[in-house]
Amino acid sequence: MADASYPDDLLYHDQHDWARLEGEDHAVFGITWYAQDSLGEVVFYDPPEVGATILKDSSYAEVESVKAVSDVIAPLSGEIVEVNDALADSPEKINEDPYGEGWLVKVKLSHADEAGTLLDAGEYRKFLSAE
Amino acid sequence: MTPLRTPLYEKHVELGAKLVPFAGWEMPVQYEGIREEHAAVRTHAGMFDVSHMGEVEVEGPGALAFLQRVLSNDVASIEVGGAQYSCLCNEEGGVLDDLFTYRLGGDRYLIVTNSANHESDLAWLGRWSHDFDVAVRDVADRYAMLAIQGPHARRVAAGALDISLPPRMAVATARIGNRPALVCGTGYTGEDGVELLLDPEIAPAIWAELLDASVVPCGLGARDTLRLEVCFHLHGNDLSIDRNPIEAGLGWCCDEATGFLGAEAVAKARSEGTVEKLAPFCIEGAGIPRPGNQVVVDGQQVGEVTSGTFSPSLEVGIGMAYLRSDLAEPGTAVEIDVRGKSRPARIASKPLYEKEK
Numbered sequence: 001m002a003d004a005s006y007p008d009d010l011l012y013h014d015q016h017d018w019a020r021l022e023g024e025d026h027a028v029f030g031i032t033w034y035a036q037d038s039l040g041e042v043v044f045y046d047p048p049e050v051g052a053t054i055l056k057d058s059s060y061a062e063v064e065s066v067k068a069v070s071d072v073i074a075p076l077s078g079e080i081v082e083v084n085d086a087l088a089d090s091p092e093k094i095n096e097d098p099y100g101e102g103w104l105v106k107v108k109l110s111h112a113d114e115a116g117t118l119l120d121a122g123e124y125r126k127f128l129s130a131e
Numbered sequence: 132m133t134p135l136r137t138p139l140y141e142k143h144v145e146l147g148a149k150l151v152p153f154a155g156w157e158m159p160v161q162y163e164g165i166r167e168e169h170a171a172v173r174t175h176a177g178m179f180d181v182s183h184m185g186e187v188e189v190e191g192p193g194a195l196a197f198l199q200r201v202l203s204n205d206v207a208s209i210e211v212g213g214a215q216y217s218c219l220c221n222e223e224g225g226v227l228d229d230l231f232t233y234r235l236g237g238d239r240y241l242i243v244t245n246s247a248n249h250e251s252d253l254a255w256l257g258r259w260s261h262d263f264d265v266a267v268r269d270v271a272d273r274y275a276m277l278a279i280q281g282p283h284a285r286r287v288a289a290g291a292l293d294i295s296l297p298p299r300m301a302v303a304t305a306r307i308g309n310r311p312a313l314v315c316g317t318g319y320t321g322e323d324g325v326e327l328l329l330d331p332e333i334a335p336a337i338w339a340e341l342l343d344a345s346v347v348p349c350g351l352g353a354r355d356t357l358r359l360e361v362c363f364h365l366h367g368n369d370l371s372i373d374r375n376p377i378e379a380g381l382g383w384c385c386d387e388a389t390g391f392l393g394a395e396a397v398a399k400a401r402s403e404g405t406v407e408k409l410a411p412f413c414i415e416g417a418g419i420p421r422p423g424n425q426v427v428v429d430g431q432q433v434g435e436v437t438s439g440t441f442s443p444s445l446e447v448g449i450g451m452a453y454l455r456s457d458l459a460e461p462g463t464a465v466e467i468d469v470r471g472k473s474r475p476a477r478i479a480s481k482p483l484y485e486k487e488k
Contacts, residue, residue, distance in 0.1 A: 040149075040352070041164050043441045044419055046472075062470070064419050066165040066441045067352055069470065 004033050007099055011115055012124035013075035015057075018099065019118065025109045027076055031063065033098050034128055040065040042094040047083040048105065054078060056114050061104060063094060072104065076114045082106035137182035138275045138331040142338050146348055153351060154247035156183040161350040169356050169443040171347035172320050176281035176288075178338070178346045179354055185249030185271040186328065187242040187256060193263035194238040201259050202232060203376060203397070205386040209234045214300045214317055217384050219252060224375035224396030228252050229366050231317055233302040241302075241313070241328075243276075245366050259392070274313075275334035279346060280324035280357075288325055291344035292337065296325055308333030319354065321361030321482060356440050359449060360484035362411045368422055369409060369437045369451055378405040378453065380481075407434065408459035410478045414448035414467065418474035425468040426454045433458055436467060444484045448474070 010018040016035035020028045036042065044064040054060040059071035060080075083105050087093060094102040109115075119127060134157035143150060148159035159180065161168060171177040189198060198206040204217035211234050219228045228248040233241045244252045253269050260267045279288045289296050297303035299316040306312065313328040329337055342348065355365070364370050364379060375393070376385050377400035387394040387401070414420060420439030425432045434454025442449040450467070458465065461480040466473045 040161060041166050043166075044417065046417070064441070066356060066443065067160070069419065069421065 004037070005099075006033065006121045006125055008121045010099065010121065011075065011118035012121065012127075013057075013073060013118055014124075014127055015073035017073050017075045019075040019115070020099075021115060022106075025112045026081070027078070027107050027109055028103050029072075029075060029105050029107060030098055030103045031072060031094065032124070035070070036095045036098050036102070039063065039070055040067055042091045045084075045087040045091045045094065045104070047087070048080050050080050050083060052080045053110075054080060054107065056111070063091070074107075075118055076107065076109055077111050078107040078109040080105050081108050135183070137180055138334040139180045139182060139338055142335055143180065143348075148348070148350060151351075154183060154245075156246060158183060159348075159350040161352045162348045165350070165352040165356060166443045168347060168349035168353035172281045172322055172349060172353065172357055173444060174282065176279060176284040176324075176346045177349035177353065178341055179278040179280070179349050179351075180276075180338070181278050181326070181354075182275040182331070182334070183246040184276050185244035185246055185252070185269070186274050186276075187244060187249075187253060188239070188268045188270045189242065189256070189260075189265060190239045190268070191263070191265035192238055193265040194240055197260055197263035197265045198232065198240060199389050199391065200263070201256060201392055203381075203385040203391050203393070204232075205389055206232065206240075207389075209240075211236060212297065212301050212303060214302050214315060215384075218370075218376045218381055219255065220376065220391065220393030220397065221372065222392055222396070224377075224393040224400060225372035226366070226370045226374055226376060226379065226381075227255060227372060229364055229370055229381070231315070233313070233315060235302065235304075235313070241270075247367055272331075274328040275331040277327045277329060277334065277337065277341075278318055278320075278324065279327070279341065280318045280320040280322045282323060284322065284324035284346070287344050287346055288327075288341065291340050291346075299323070308337055319363055320357040321363070321484065321486070322357075356443055359438050359440055359451070360442050360444055361482040362451065364409075365438055374409075374453070375400050375405070377401050378407055379409050405456060407453045408456045409437070409451055409453050410459040410461075411449070411451050411481055411483050412465065412467070412476045412478050413442075413445065413483060414450075415475045415477055418467070418469045418472065419448040420450040420467045420469055420474070420476070424450075426452045427466045427468055427473065428458060428464075433465070442483065448476075449483050
């Protein structure tokens with residue numbers, strides 16, 4: 001498993017999700033290093049349907065480890081335009097590379113301005129140390 | 132309440148284990164990862180700190196008669212140096228605990244309890260012991276317990292500790308770390324192995340010796356996936372005071388002829404059958420069952436999952452559920468309601484995982 005890291009180019013939600021903004025109104029979502037470490041080895045990812053509408057702060061998918069299941073919370077609102085199909089066969093990518101090959105969905109944002117409510121890497125690190 | 136810590140707590144912290152509260156104890160749930168630890172036990176040798184489990188010594192001229200009264204199995208059939216699995220039942224046949232009994236001497240036995248039930252087991256045993264010439268002693272503080280399990284476990288343990296091992300389902304005394312110890316040919320993983328009852332003071336040194344001998348430290352997470360693959364019961368999940376041994380599939384460790392507490396209820400359940408039975412199942416496709424999930428057939432709720440997990444060996448969701456007895460036959464197609472999603476599953480026969488011969 002990779003070492004703890006929280007890249008500076010991402011935005012973070014306090015439910016341990018990240019968003020990488022792409023262009024004006026698209027973003028990639030995933031779960032943070034802290035989330036995958038707490039969960040343990042992910043053995044199952046239940047993705048949403050492409051085209052589904054998702055709401056900031058609401059669950060849009062499930063990730064499951066041997067021991068536990070966890071809702072994945074949307075950091076921003078929008079419509080799913082792509083899901084990471086590779087995770088069906090290798091969900092462990094979520095542990096090995098949570099910000100790269102372990103990405104979960106691509107989203108067309110409906111309210112791109114919501115991004116202003118998310119934490120930057122420094123704020124998220126501070127939030128984690130306070131938890 | 133501050134959690135209890137085993138004598139090996141510092142060792143777990145040193146290894147970077149994830150520690151979780153379990154039955155009042157702070158126990159390692161995993162070190163490197165459940166799948167890795169699970170695989171180590173299936174292919175090589177792993178060790179578990181199970182020092183949270185309780186020990187009760189029963190000694191005296193009335194020991195056999197007393198144990199015959201409280202334990203479901205035929206205690207008279209345990210020879211000196213033997214071991215036996217049985218249920219501790221109440222008068223209604225409800226399962227208070229499931230436990231191993233080791234016969235250490237002519238009229239001296241050791242019972243290993245589940246940690247969550249240790250105090251209530253003691254009270255129960257104490258209460259029924261009054262009619263017998265027997266002493267019941269809580270000796271949980273006297274032992275650290277280490278389970279070494281896996282196809283290479285016996286060879287590695289015997290070599291590293293320079294001891295000879297008793298056969299399966301037997302117990303022997305030994306000197307380990309220059310202190311008296313008990314070596315038991317038992318386990319909870321479906322693999323060959325031994326369980327050591329050690330002087331708590333020397334447990335950390337023994338742990339370190341086994342670690343040096345390439346035995347892989349394993350947490351309660353792997354212990355649970357390993358036991359569920361071979362359909363061993365977990366009290367509190369698959370066994371409870373509201374279930375009798377017959378519906379739990381434990382009729383094989385009940386001998387009603389001994390007249391144990393609950394024998395009448397167990398005999399009735401055996402002859403008349405039970406409304407529900409515990410059965411193992413495998414999910415067919417995606418989804419991981421969890422305790423509390425409903426079992427559904429034709430849109431009707433027919434049972435409930437009591438244990439469920441992802442099987443690292445089979446790479447599917449597996450579990451055990453109490454369901455209507457007529458549906459508890461291997462091959463029956465059912466659905467498991469996993470968080471609102473219907474997952475097709477099939478009732479299987481025990482064990483779910485079988486070693487390649």
